Amino acid sequence: MEIKAIGCEPLQLKMMHVENGHTLEVYKEHGGYKSLEKAMNMSADEIIDEVKDSALRGRGGAGFPTGMKWSFVPRDSPKPKYIVCNADESEPGTFKDRYLLERDPHALIEGMLIGAFALGVETCYIYYRGEYNYLIEIMDKAIEEAKAANLVGKNILGSDFTCNFYTHTGAGAYICGEETALLSSLEGFRGHPRMKPPFPAVEGVYACPTVVNNVETLTAVPQVIEMGGIAWRDLGTERSGGTKLWSVSGHVKKPGVYELPMGYKDMEKFILEDCGGMLRDDKKLKAVIPGGSSVYIMRADQIEGQDVSMCYEGLVEAGSMVGSGGFMVMDETVDVVESTKNLTEFYRHESCGWCTPCREGTDWLVKIFDRVSAGGGRPEDAQLLLDISDNIEGKSFCPLGDAAAWPIQSAVKRFPEDFKKHLLGNEN
Amino acid sequence: MGSVATDYTNQIEYSDEIAEFSPEVVEEMKSHLTKYPEGRQRSALIPLLFVIQRERGWIDNPGVNFLARFLDLEVSDVWETATFYTMFNMRPIGKHHIQICKTLSCNIMGEPEITDHICSKLGIEPGGTTEDGKFTVTMVECLGSCGTAPMLQVGFDFHENLDREKVDELLDSLD
Numbered sequence: 368m369e370i371k372a373i374g375c376e377p378l379q380l381k382m383m384h385v386e387n388g389h390t391l392e393v394y395k396e397h398g399g400y401k402s403l404e405k406a407m408n409m410s411a412d413e414i415i416d417e418v419k420d421s422a423l424r425g426r427g428g429a430g431f432p433t434g435m436k437w438s439f440v441p442r443d444s445p446k447p448k449y450i451v452c453n454a455d456e457s458e459p460g461t462f463k464d465r466y467l468l469e470r471d472p473h474a475l476i477e478g479m480l481i482g483a484f485a486l487g488v489e490t491c492y493i494y495y496r497g498e499y500n501y502l503i504e505i506m507d508k509a510i511e512e513a514k515a516a517n518l519v520g521k522n523i524l525g526s527d528f529t530c531n532f533y534t535h536t537g538a539g540a541y542i543c544g545e546e547t548a549l550l551s552s553l554e555g556f557r558g559h560p561r562m563k564p565p566f567p568a569v570e571g572v573y574a575c576p577t578v579v580n581n582v583e584t585l586t587a588v589p590q591v592i593e594m595g596g597i598a599w600r601d602l603g604t605e606r607s608g609g610t611k612l613w614s615v616s617g618h619v620k621k622p623g624v625y626e627l628p629m630g631y632k633d634m635e636k637f638i639l640e641d642c643g644g645m646l647r648d649d650k651k652l653k654a655v656i657p658g659g660s661s662v663y664i665m666r667a668d669q670i671e672g673q674d675v676s677m678c679y680e681g682l683v684e685a686g687s688m689v690g691s692g693g694f695m696v697m698d699e700t701v702d703v704v705e706s707t708k709n710l711t712e713f714y715r716h717e718s719c720g721w722c723t724p725c726r727e728g729t730d731w732l733v734k735i736f737d738r739v740s741a742g743g744g745r746p747e748d749a750q751l752l753l754d755i756s757d758n759i760e761g762k763s764f765c766p767l768g769d770a771a772a773w774p775i776q777s778a779v780k781r782f783p784e785d786f787k788k789h790l791l792g793n794e795n
Numbered sequence: 796m797g798s799v800a801t802d803y804t805n806q807i808e809y810s811d812e813i814a815e816f817s818p819e820v821v822e823e824m825k826s827h828l829t830k831y832p833e834g835r836q837r838s839a840l841i842p843l844l845f846v847i848q849r850e851r852g853w854i855d856n857p858g859v860n861f862l863a864r865f866l867d868l869e870v871s872d873v874w875e876t877a878t879f880y881t882m883f884n885m886r887p888i889g890k891h892h893i894q895i896c897k898t899l900s901c902n903i904m905g906e907p908e909i910t911d912h913i914c915s916k917l918g919i920e921p922g923g924t925t926e927d928g929k930f931t932v933t934m935v936e937c938l939g940s941c942g943t944a945p946m947l948q949v950g951f952d953f954h955e956n957l958d959r960e961k962v963d964e965l966l967d968s969l970d
């Protein structure tokens with residue numbers, strides 16, 4: 368598996384191939400914690416403004432501007448405030464955070480410390496998906512190292528800034544990646560999402576102001592402070608600042624984690640050259656899911672010769688979304704009915720069961736897919752799948768419902784021939 | 796998987812027995828409590844359920860009773876949380892828990908063949924446990940290892956870029 372930057376200097380991936388890059392000593396040798404020192408000589412507003420200028424948008428999937436999210440945290444709240452790092456990484460096709468957590472834990476600590484300093488946060492939690500349990504030891508050691516070096520804990524670097532770090536795990540539930548469900552889970556409850564508003568920035572964990580950010584979002588913060596917001600933004604496009612990690616899987620020769628400048632051109636070249644081309648030379652590209660399982664599936668002809676720009680606005684224009692950057696490539700051997708069935712089973716399994724459209728809808732969808740897949744599909748089943756999806760989208764309590772609907776809506780509309788193949792001849 | 800968890804809990808024989816743990820384990824449990832603010836000890840529930848599972852092999856009734864007392868919760872509070880999360884086993888399982896990722900990237904990169912191979916070798920269906928109690932095979936959703944598909948997890952260990960030979964070696968190495 369490849370881990371490398373293309374079209375830019377490795378920033379997020381800077382420490383990936385450095386021996387012992389996960390240790391404090393080596394991290395510092397590479398300039399680590401300089402950004403924290405710099406930030407601690409800035410005011411809260413200056414830090415937040417740099418992050419706003421950077422056009423850094425949340426890397427967890429929703430793409431919400433990070434500086435704006437930080438500015439929603441009330442300054443004068445008498446309650447304690449929290450930063451919770453979302454290391455739940457469970458979106459199918461996504462595996463970038465795992466490498467950051469494994470090989471660059473101090474970048475995450477530094478990013479969270481900068482946020483904590485700006486927002487007056489004294490407690491940080493890192494919420495890992497339970498299956499990443501084996502990575503926790505690495506972070507716990509990094510926290511201990513940082514503590515011993517007076518970078519974490521009381522009176523950081525001799526100032527009156529105090530901040531403690533704790534790791535925490537979930538136990539197998541995709542929904543706990545949704546930020547409010549994550550907070551329920553962190554409090555020891557079932558991972559049910561909560562009503563918004565109030566947003567976590569105002570009322571999050573323990574009903575206190577809480578910033579929830581993805582791992583990759585937070586590890587970008589030290590770079591933003593080091594380079595300055597505008598300079599970092601200019602690595603990418605005006606509305607999609609900086610660089611972004613893409614987790615590439617499926618039918619390419621070189622799957623892996625790639626760092627690209629936002630606005631990288633173009634997606635076809637990325638697949639056919641940077642990722643080594645199609646896994647089997649005699650098989651053509653059929654489809655790409657560019658941003659994790661929840662986004663619209665793209666047809667090859669939406670990519671080939673289209674100069675698709677890999678950034679938030681570029682992917683929307685091309686008919687999909689950046690999402691979490693989980694880039695799944697499928698060749699012509701894939702039957703889109705089967706691939707969509709696979710993802711629908713995922714959503715049925717991961718539906719938390721709280722609201723009816725999602726809980727019942729995903730179950731019906733799987734039942735219809737089972738029927739179609741087994742050869743008993745009815746001609747109207749493609750339309751039925753669409754109708755049910757439309758009744759889940761926008762009518763569910765949290766975005767997991769939408770995430771279940773979008774793959775189906777796009778698959779039925781963009782790959783009608785695959786559905787026809789299954790449904791033809793079943794008129795009687 | 797909500798529905799399956801319910802099936803298992805229906806089979807649980809409830810008892811008032813409270814599990815006992817060594818002083819070291821109790822200390823370990825107490826150390827989790829220090830991460831959370833006063834009065835928020837319920838936050839430690841998931842980490843502590845992992846300790847129960849490690850010590851007792853699964854989430855059993857005496858273990859749950861212990862946790863309820865330890866955290867000053869109702870027994871039903873503990874069940875409520877435990878039954879939501881797929882990583883908690885609501886029944887005894889084999890010594891080695893083989894969890895095969897069945898989600899899209901693994902699926903198109905050869906998971907079905909790996910699954911067939913493992914299951915026919917062990918003589919069980921997914922979800923089953925071998926008669927000697929050594930292996931349980933479970934199909935699970937994406938484990939964040941899609942670039943090195945197909946993959947599976949045994950306990951907490953990842954095994955990636957699998958083919959039949961690697962699976963054979965792996966199964967032989969587990970005693």
Ligand SMILES: Cc1cc2nc3c(=O)[nH]c(=O)nc-3n(C[C@H](O)[C@H](O)[C@H](O)COP(=O)(O)O)c2cc1C
Nearest residue numbers: 425426427453455456457544545546580581584766
């Ligand atoms: C069903 C669902 C699953 C999600 N899973 C994750 C996840 O695994 N990791 C993550 O960082 N964000 C995930 N998110 C997005 C979070 O709700 C939230 O937007 C994000 O953590 C905010 O951080 P960011 O602004 O830095 O991206 C998920 C959202 C939904 C609706």
Ligand code: SF4
Nearest residue numbers: 719721722725763765
């Ligand atoms: S949409 Fe699905 S996951 Fe979200 S609250 Fe409803 S049932 Fe739960």
Ligand code: FES
Nearest residue numbers: 896901938940941
């Ligand atoms: S699809 Fe199997 S690890 Fe992601």
